Amino acid sequence: xxxxxxxGSKKRKKEENRRNMALPATVSRLFCLTGRIFTSPASRHxxxxxxxxxxxxxxxxxxNDLRFKLDERTAHSSLDLFKKDTGIIYRMLGLDPxxxxxxxxxxxxxxxxxxxxxxxxxxxxxEVTVKKSQEFRVGVAEALMSRDxxxxxxNSSWVFGYAQRKWFTMTSNKIVPVTLVGKPERxxxxxxxxxxxxxxxxxxxxxxxxxIRAEFKASLCPAFGxxxxxxxxxxxxxxxxxxx
Numbered sequence: 001x002x003x004x005x006x007x008g009s010k011k012r013k014k015e016e017n018r019r020n021m022a023l024p025a026t027v028s029r030l031f032c033l034t035g036r037i038f039t040s041p042a043s044r045h046x047x048x049x050x051x052x053x054x055x056x057x058x059x060x061x062x063x064n065d066l067r068f069k070l071d072e073r074t075a076h077s078s079l080d081l082f083k084k085d086t087g088i089i090y091r092m093l094g095l096d097p098x099x100x101x102x103x104x105x106x107x108x109x110x111x112x113x114x115x116x117x118x119x120x121x122x123x124x125x126x127e128v129t130v131k132k133s134q135e136f137r138v139g140v141a142e143a144l145m146s147r148d149x150x151x152x153x154x155n156s157s158w159v160f161g162y163a164q165r166k167w168f169t170m171t172s173n174k175i176v177p178v179t180l181v182g183k184p185e186r187x188x189x190x191x192x193x194x195x196x197x198x199x200x201x202x203x204x205x206x207x208x209x210x211x212i213r214a215e216f217k218a219s220l221c222p223a224f225g226x227x228x229x230x231x232x233x234x235x236x237x238x239x240x241x242x243x244x
Contacts (some may be wrong), residue, residue, distance in 0.1 A: 010141045046093040052111075061123040061194045067236040068115035068126075068222055074147075079226060087232040088224060090133075110150040115222030115233070118143050123192045125239040126222065127203060130162065131185035133229035137161040137170065139198060140191055143222035151223045158212050159223065160189075160200045160213055167200075169212050178210045186234075189241055193220070199243070206240035 040201050051197045069085040077100045090111060100106065107113070119140070128138050141151050141158030151157040152170030160178065167178035178200065188201030190208065198212040224231060 004063055006241055018099050021199050022152070026228075040200055042212055043074070043152055044221065053242060061121070061192050063239055064122045065236050065238060066117060066119070066124040067070055068117035068233075070224070070233065071105075071114050071116040071177075071221075073101075074107060076107040076109075076111045078111045081113075082230075083232065086234070086237075087230060088226055089230040090226045090228055105147065107147050110225065112151055112223065112225045113243065114141065114143070114224075115235075118219040118221055119191065119193060120219045123190075123195075124241070125188060125190050125201075125243075127186055127188045127233070127234040127237060128224075129186045129232040131183075133226060133231055135163045135164075135228040136225075137223075137225035137232055138231070139185070140187060140189075140220040142218045143221045144218065151225050156218070156221060160187075160212075161225075161227070167210075169210065171212065171214070175225055181209055181225065191220070191223070201240070201243065203240070208243055 018242065037238065062203065064104070070080055070081050070088060072085065075081060075088070077096070078093075080091055082089060130136060130138075137151050137159040138161075139151065139157065141157035141159075145151075146154045147157075149157070152159040152161060153173045155172045158171045159169070161170050162183070165182045165183065169176045181200075181202075184202065184204065186203050187207065188199075189202045190197070190199035190201055192199075193216050196214050196216055199208070200209045200211075203211050214221050222235075224233075229232060
């Protein structure tokens, strides 16, 4: 009888060991099905210990020497293009809107103009001479953005602006102050489409002064708003080193 009980006890222990060995595999499959990764506490400890204490963003997007001109078809009637369509001048009175060719791409209520190139990938850099203006916005906008809106007032445009001697970022009509910039004669714009980054660049240093993070989902165009003086664009430039 004792021998039978001993055999039964060994059999039960063997069955328990088999079930315990199967448990991790079952749990692992469950976490995979729910989109989570299962690791043991010891494994998690090893992973944490091996992680670097500091991460630095490094872009893997291909760099492109973007070349563009300003698209007269989009320009508001108060904006004059000059220097082979690379610069814009603000005219307070402007042209009579009825004297400007009517088309659905033109901004009719806001002094805005787009660049003539569409961007859907890659890393791009251009500069803008801003010394002759005291009120402007520069950045990017979706090519199909509503022409009833001004750049910065909706969720399809991202800009850096300057007004009343202060810099700011603007998107979805939300304004965020940008400090420690001053009023340079020329600024740079860095766009990394895949990384969702738009940067304001100090061209003298060079360095990134401020960045806007976004998830770009549609083709973008360089975008400009102007309510005083003039702006001059410079494209086809090589990106300065060290902006990562």
